[in-house]
Amino acid sequence: MCGRYYIEIDNEELQSIVAAVENKTAIKTGEIRPTNTVPVLSPTGNMTAMRWGFPKHYGKGVVINARNETATKLDSFWRPMIDDRCLIPASWYFEWKEHESKKVKYSFFSPDKSPLWLAGLSQTNHETGESLFVILTRPAWSGISFIHDRMPVILPKEKHDEWLNGNNPVVTMSKSVNEVNYEKAEV
Numbered sequence: 001m002c003g004r005y006y007i008e009i010d011n012e013e014l015q016s017i018v019a020a021v022e023n024k025t026a027i028k029t030g031e032i033r034p035t036n037t038v039p040v041l042s043p044t045g046n047m048t049a050m051r052w053g054f055p056k057h058y059g060k061g062v063v064i065n066a067r068n069e070t071a072t073k074l075d076s077f078w079r080p081m082i083d084d085r086c087l088i089p090a091s092w093y094f095e096w097k098e099h100e101s102k103k104v105k106y107s108f109f110s111p112d113k114s115p116l117w118l119a120g121l122s123q124t125n126h127e128t129g130e131s132l133f134v135i136l137t138r139p140a141w142s143g144i145s146f147i148h149d150r151m152p153v154i155l156p157k158e159k160h161d162e163w164l165n166g167n168n169p170v171v172t173m174s175k176s177v178n179e180v181n182y183e184k185a186e187v
Helices: 012-022 078-083 157-165 169-173
Strands: 005-007 030-032 037-041 047-052 065-067 085-090 092-099 102-109 116-124 131-139 150-152 181-186
Touching: 005 085, 012 037, 012 047, 012 085, 037 116, 078 085, 078 116, 085 131, 085 157, 092 116, 092 150, 116 150, 116 157, 157 169
Parallel strands: 047 131, 065 131
Antiparallel strands: 005 030, 005 092, 037 047, 037 085, 085 116, 092 102, 102 181, 116 131, 131 150
16 A cells, blocks of 8 residues: 545445544544545544654654555564554545556556545554554455555444454454556546
């Protein structure tokens, strides 16, 4: 996942999510970029505002994604993987591919155009008290791997409670959604 997704507030479900969180904190909608503050379904099951990206341990910048294959093994992610899993609602996410010296932007969305729920990990910044999240990624399914070799872990609604409260997140991630539709747009 390259680091962009979209929250379309014309969708009734996303509109109610945004409205519930906006009463407490200003959040970003439209095209979401790293470090934006957005609605996230927290480990407690409540919608809350979180900022996208964990601080890097070795300098400036943020880490925005965690590989599902290594998240349980890396110091930055193993504790959130055990205790602080979250879900990030999105209308679609983006990837770019070089084509004839131009970058072509692709948007990926659910077949029925309902919101995607991206698996994530959260933590609290101990210096600022701010809630932060990263998005878990996995190898891309064959239908889109020609564009990018990674994709977000997308969980169907029937797996949300298991993701937030279950004892085996690795098994839950193995039940993630494979197929998503996509469109391309020249940028």
